Amino acid sequence: MTLHTLNRAPSNTALLADCLRACSSGDTLLLIEDGVYCALAGQPIAWPAGVTLCALAADVAARGLDSRLASNIAQADDAGFVQLCCEHTRVISWY
Incomplete structure (x- = not known):
């Protein structure tokens, strides 16, 4: 199991895509x-299953x-x- 940390906004599409590709079932982002x-x-965003x-x-x-997060x-x-x-x-860490 891997913990991925991502500190960039979704506008950094290349980094976000790389991070999501690296995530596997059982990981935490x-x-x-x-x-x-x-x-x-x-x-x-298509979050990995x-x-x-x-x-x-x-x-x-x-x-x-606080009140604007996805459920x-x-x-x-x-x-x-x-x-x-x-x-x-x-x-x-994804930076």
Whole structure:
């Protein structure tokens, strides 16, 4: 199992596409920094099947997006981020 972290907005289509291609069933994708914009409801993103989707709560709040997230996106606090890192065998950061 891999934890993927993505910190770029969906406008960085090449990076987003590379990240999504690398995700496999059982992986987790954590959206951080400007990556939380990918979590907005209505984004035309084809999320990979079997991948758990999360957004870092502090980054969501900092951008005022709390009420605008898609329903399939969970939020993780800082302790949850650390827990995700411990639960996965590797971490890949997409910057």
